[in-house]
Amino acid sequence: MPQLREVRRWPTLGARATIALSALLFAAVFALRLSDSNVGDAEGALFIVPIGVLALRFRLRGALIGALVALALVIVWGEVDPDVSLLTTGYVVRAITLITVATLLGTFVEHRRRLEEGIVRYYDASLDLLASGTIHGRFIRVNPAWERTLGYSPQTLYETTFIDLVHPDDRESTIVEAKQLLRRGQAMIGFRNRVRAADGSYCWLEWNASMSGEVIHALARDVTALRAAEDQLANNARTLEAMIVERTRELDDARAETLRQLALAAEYRDDETYQHTERVGHVAARIALGLELPAGQVTLLRQAAPLHDVGKLAIPDRILLKPGKLTVEEYEVMKTHTELGARLLSSGSSPVLQMAALIAATHHERWDGKGYPQGLSGESIPLVGRIVAVADVFDALIHDRPYKKAWPFEDALAEIERSAGTQFDPRVVKAFLKLRDDLQRLRDELGEVEARGFGLSKDGRPQYTLPRRRGDFLEHVDRHAPRTEVIARRSAVGG
Numbered sequence: 427m428p429q430l431r432e433v434r435r436w437p438t439l440g441a442r443a444t445i446a447l448s449a450l451l452f453a454a455v456f457a458l459r460l461s462d463s464n465v466g467d468a469e470g471a472l473f474i475v476p477i478g479v480l481a482l483r484f485r486l487r488g489a490l491i492g493a494l495v496a497l498a499l500v501i502v503w504g505e506v507d508p509d510v511s512l513l514t515t516g517y518v519v520r521a522i523t524l525i526t527v528a529t530l531l532g533t534f535v536e537h538r539r540r541l542e543e544g545i546v547r548y549y550d551a552s553l554d555l556l557a558s559g560t561i562h563g564r565f566i567r568v569n570p571a572w573e574r575t576l577g578y579s580p581q582t583l584y585e586t587t588f589i590d591l592v593h594p595d596d597r598e599s600t601i602v603e604a605k606q607l608l609r610r611g612q613a614m615i616g617f618r619n620r621v622r623a624a625d626g627s628y629c630w631l632e633w634n635a636s637m638s639g640e641v642i643h644a645l646a647r648d649v650t651a652l653r654a655a656e657d658q659l660a661n662n663a664r665t666l667e668a669m670i671v672e673r674t675r676e677l678d679d680a681r682a683e684t685l686r687q688l689a690l691a692a693e694y695r696d697d698e699t700y701q702h703t704e705r706v707g708h709v710a711a712r713i714a715l716g717l718e719l720p721a722g723q724v725t726l727l728r729q730a731a732p733l734h735d736v737g738k739l740a741i742p743d744r745i746l747l748k749p750g751k752l753t754v755e756e757y758e759v760m761k762t763h764t765e766l767g768a769r770l771l772s773s774g775s776s777p778v779l780q781m782a783a784l785i786a787a788t789h790h791e792r793w794d795g796k797g798y799p800q801g802l803s804g805e806s807i808p809l810v811g812r813i814v815a816v817a818d819v820f821d822a823l824i825h826d827r828p829y830k831k832a833w834p835f836e837d838a839l840a841e842i843e844r845s846a847g848t849q850f851d852p853r854v855v856k857a858f859l860k861l862r863d864d865l866q867r868l869r870d871e872l873g874e875v876e877a878r879g880f881g882l883s884k885d886g887r888p889q890y891t892l893p894r895r896r897g898d899f900l901e902h903v904d905r906h907a908p909r910t911e912v913i914a915r916r917s918a919v920g921g
């Protein structure tokens with residue numbers, strides 16, 4: 427059995443020792459038969475022992491030679507012992523018995539040896555790492571694949587405890603698997619770990635192991651390349667996923683920006699200062715902060731609130747820009763901007779667009795249930811819708827509209843306060859009123875921005891005044907480029 431090594435092996439006899447032992451056994455049986463001991467006709471059975479010894483060493487050929495020797499001794503015994511008078515049939519029966527027994531023994535050993543040789547051939551040729559070991563992790567037998575794969579000679583492995591070869595990070599999980607194997611007995615277990623090769627590198631091995639008595643039988647396959655491919659695949663998948671997320675975010679951002687531009691375009695139709703949506707976003711975010719909403723929600727609200735009136739794009743100018751009071755029919759058309767906006771925004775998957783759709787649908791609902799479009803009341807109105815409702819109405823009150831003049835700041839605050847519990851959520855109004863100083867400052871800041879040249883002339887042309895310093899100008903262009911583009915486009919197509 428080349429390449430097959432065992433630490434524990436039964437001692438085997440060489441050819442000469444086997445012959446000597448057999449001769450001794452034959453002589454002993456013969457001497458016993460010649461003595462006066464009463465063994466009767468047991469020589470036939472006793473001769474099986476040396477025949478068996480010869481069969482184990484020399485297979486069928488040895489067994490048959492043993493049978494012939496035994497038969498010769500029977501004949502000799504018949505000649506030398508005057509008390510024995512065997513007939514021819516007696517010799518024939520003994521010959522047939524001895525040869526039959528020898529043939530059976532020899533054939534059995536022959537088949538057994540061929541089977542073992544076949545197993546050993548597969549064992550040696552296997553690309554998988556085969557091993558038998560003790561429950562304490564010592565190798566009993568390994569095949570040559572171990573040396574081919576890891577570079578260890580069998581003798582080195584027999585002197586090594588398996589766990590010492592396992593990567594430190596995988597030892598705990600390997601011990602857990604081994605304990606599971608000990609508990610489950612002969613059931614097969616499978617796992618992967620990293621095993622150190624002779625050159626210090628680590629190989630990923632995939633194990634299948636089972637127990638037989640106190641011996642663990644294991645088959646391991648080198649899956650280092652497979653593992654690298656799996657890692658590469660996982661990395662690619664992660665990269666691809668990140669790219670998809672990034673592209674989706676870009677698409678959503680682009681969609682949000684487009685819709686913001688649309689909202690601005692819609693707003694431009696009834697707001698010369700072009701700042702209403704931005705102001706509503708600012709104020710809504712500050713109310714949300716006062717209500718202690720999570721920072722992520724506040725940021726979303728800041729981005730989503732300016733889109734609340736995007737549905738006005740679909741409202742005809744004759745209604746949207748009508749200076750006087752709307753008729754009932756006109757008001758019904760005007761009210762549809764909520765649902766139209768929600769429908770437009772709900773096509774987006776981003777959190778900003780989803781929140782914007784919610785706000786568009788609910789920013790005209792009233793706390794007392796008398797709002798539109800659904801007539802929701804109280805806390806059945808989403809909080810973001812209740813917040814934007816306050817911010818929207820307040821901003822509309824303090825600015826000119828085609829149908830009304832701007833209210834004084836304090837009057838607008840009083841109106842909001844008066845509407846708490848009817849039109850608005852009292853809790854939201856309370857948070858809003860705490861912003862009184864901030865609102866004043868915000869109005870001044872935004873008013874200053876408008877005064878610095880970001881309005882439109884009455885005929886729809888962009889109207890700029892250059893900032894005093896170059897830095898201010900660049901900041902001005904950066905912050906307002908999208909709006910400038912829209913305005914320019916509108917001018918180009920003649921409004």
Ligand SMILES: [Fe+2]
Pocket residue numbers: 734735763789790
């Ligand atoms: Fe609205």
